[in-house]
Amino acid sequence: MLLQEYDLEQFYDEMVDEQGNIRPWYQHLFEKVRELDRQELLRLQHAAEHAFKCMGVTFQVYKEGQGAEKIFPFDIIPRIINHHEWDVISRGLEQRIRALNLFIHDVYNDQKIVKDGVIPLEIIESSCGYIKQCQGITPPKNIWCHINGIDLIKHNDGQYYVLEDNLRVPSGVSYVLEGREIMKRTFPHIIDSVNVRPVTDYPLKLLEMLQFLTEKDNPVVGVLTPGIYNSAYYEHSFLAQQMGVQLVEGSDLVSKDGQVHMRTTKGYQPVDVIYRRIDDEFIDPDVFREDSVLGVPGIFNLWKNKKVALANALGTGVADDKVVYAYVPGMIKYYLGEDMILQNVPTYLCWEEKQRQYVLDNIHEMVVKASSQSGGYGMLVGPFSTKEEQEHFKGLIQANPREYIAQPTMALSRVPTIIDGQLEGRHVDLRPYILYGKDVNVMPGGLTRVALKKGSLVVNSSQGGGSKDTWVLRDPNRSHSNGSNGALC
Numbered sequence: 153m154l155l156q157e158y159d160l161e162q163f164y165d166e167m168v169d170e171q172g173n174i175r176p177w178y179q180h181l182f183e184k185v186r187e188l189d190r191q192e193l194l195r196l197q198h199a200a201e202h203a204f205k206c207m208g209v210t211f212q213v214y215k216e217g218q219g220a221e222k223i224f225p226f227d228i229i230p231r232i233i234n235h236h237e238w239d240v241i242s243r244g245l246e247q248r249i250r251a252l253n254l255f256i257h258d259v260y261n262d263q264k265i266v267k268d269g270v271i272p273l274e275i276i277e278s279s280c281g282y283i284k285q286c287q288g289i290t291p292p293k294n295i296w297c298h299i300n301g302i303d304l305i306k307h308n309d310g311q312y313y314v315l316e317d318n319l320r321v322p323s324g325v326s327y328v329l330e331g332r333e334i335m336k337r338t339f340p341h342i343i344d345s346v347n348v349r350p351v352t353d354y355p356l357k358l359l360e361m362l363q364f365l366t367e368k369d370n371p372v373v374g375v376l377t378p379g380i381y382n383s384a385y386y387e388h389s390f391l392a393q394q395m396g397v398q399l400v401e402g403s404d405l406v407s408k409d410g411q412v413h414m415r416t417t418k419g420y421q422p423v424d425v426i427y428r429r430i431d432d433e434f435i436d437p438d439v440f441r442e443d444s445v446l447g448v449p450g451i452f453n454l455w456k457n458k459k460v461a462l463a464n465a466l467g468t469g470v471a472d473d474k475v476v477y478a479y480v481p482g483m484i485k486y487y488l489g490e491d492m493i494l495q496n497v498p499t500y501l502c503w504e505e506k507q508r509q510y511v512l513d514n515i516h517e518m519v520v521k522a523s524s525q526s527g528g529y530g531m532l533v534g535p536f537s538t539k540e541e542q543e544h545f546k547g548l549i550q551a552n553p554r555e556y557i558a559q560p561t562m563a564l565s566r567v568p569t570i571i572d573g574q575l576e577g578r579h580v581d582l583r584p585y586i587l588y589g590k591d592v593n594v595m596p597g598g599l600t601r602v603a604l605k606k607g608s609l610v611v612n613s614s615q616g617g618g619s620k621d622t623w624v625l626r627d628p629n630r631s632h633s634n635g636s637n638g639a640l641c
Contacts, residue, residue: 158575164308164565165577166231177234177625180346184339185229190573197570200228200334209330209386224327225618228338231567231580231600232346235627238596241304241312244494245584246592247484249300252319252471253588254487256296260286260467270486271479275503278554279476280524281320281469283432285439289456291465292365293589298463299358299427300586301325301599304494306565313497313562315581316477319468321429324599325585326387327619329354329394332597335621348623349596354585355394361589362395362425365461371424373397374414376405378430378446388429402430407450412460425461426451432466474523474557475501498560502553511558512549515542518558520549533609535561564609567620569602579603581611582622597622 160168167178174182185193201223209224233241258265259276266273276282301322303315332351336343362373377388379401392399398414405423406413413420428435434444436452454460470476478499481492500518502508511518515534522530532545549556566577584598600620601611611617 158568159577161566161577162308163563163577163579164306164310166306166565166567166580168568177232177346181230181232181339181342184342193570194573196338197228200226200338203334203337204330207330209327225604226327226331226334227569227602227604227618227620228335229568229570229575230335230339230621230623231582232623232625233597235625235630237312238624239627240493241584242594242596244312244314244492245302245586245594247488247490247493248302248314248317248480249297249586249588249592251480251484251487252317253295253297255483256319256465256468256471257290257294258487259470260289265483265486268486270482271476275473275475275479275554276470279470279473281432281467281471281473283467283470285452286465286467289467291455292458292461295365295588296465297468297471298361298365298465298588300464300588301583302586304582304584305497305562306580306582308563308565312494312582314477314480314494315497315562316474317472317480318583319471320464321431322583322585323384323387323429324583324601324619325354325595326390328585328595328597328599328622330390331619331621343623346623347626347628349626351595351597354595355391357587357593358391358427359395359397361587361593362427362461362463364589365463366424368424372414372422373425373427374400374405374423376400376402376426376428376430376448378402378434382429384429391427402445402447405448405451407448407454410454410459412448412451412454423460425463427463432469435462435466474499474521475503475554478557497562500558502549502556502558508549508553511556512546515546515558517561519561520545520556520558522548523555523557531610533561536607536609561609564603564611567600567602569604569620571604571606576606578606579609579611580620596624 167175169175204226205223265271297319301318304312305315306312328351363371374397375388375392377399389399400414404415412423414423430446433440435447437444437447438449439452455462478501481496484490484492500507500511502511518534520532532541564579567580568575569578580600580602582598582600585595587593600622601617602620603609603611604618
């Protein structure tokens, strides 16, 4: 009933094909939703929103110097990914993370990739994520990027592309876990019958990965947060609680006797592994920003000397640079000797004269991004911009070409979403989460972000976006070891 007026438009729709047929992996969900009348579906949507509010699932939006706490928007129509597609995504993400980890280690040590001409040294050294103090460092187990959230989009050709890498302090996984809990209450019979792979063992896998970073038995692990005013504070406290470890702020930690210690009611207790949710520049006022009150004086040298493990390692931001992103296909070939499984979005580097001129001539058709910004900021979406905005960005590019890249405007796929009591297509992306410890572990699912504004391609929550639960279906011909005996957990 709700799909009678569903408009396919000219985009790849993940539920409905070009002929108007429901794709096979959506068929069961479609049949169940079709049985619901409008009022019942809206009741379920309102119940889910109320549950998010009661659970305190929030995020902070900062604008004009003020912060506002908001409930994270959530839509109960899930995004479904079949096992064939997920196999490609999972293999591609593992390949990418292994190559990026080798790259980060290389640029802080031998710089072979520079000497062999794969990437210019000036691009690395001019990156705001490159930390000179990390030169010569080898972190515990030689792993730099332990927790990763890589953004993917699905284009009109039906293929997934990597939009950008997030290797510093990626956020959003708590919304995945809480969203799944809501969906298990909303559609319990559907979620079981379509055989969705579980995501709720993520905190256990996260803890196991963090414990792997030290040789100590029963290591003490802590989550380091900037505090309650941080936009992702809910997630910091949620993950600490789910792992059963301490949530600490910089003022709770002290460097003494060659270790990091945590202040407790019983005195100082050594801390072996810290999952940091603080940016590099604030982590140690003795080494970086001396005005920082968020970090721990002396922690950098303790990490450098392997007295404490930090996840993610400092300096991983060099691989988040959007200019460096353009060189990832070459990194995969250089370090792994393999062709890229998940392709990059075609990218123009404004620091190269010919490519810059092409961008300037075609800026009305392109998405321009500042290499050091995220969250939908510092970006121009050409087809939706004004002449004045285009001219402004042309000036920015010409003044600082190293800071900007440009990409064609990709036609993000759509998923049906409840809008004003009706199902309408809305553009989505996907942020899967990858843990790199003893092995590379890709969460079967991730954060599907949805642009709730009609026609918008910007999915960030800070820019008016919301989220959906992501259902990855099991391969019926393959068993998955997750300790749940086949049940959704």
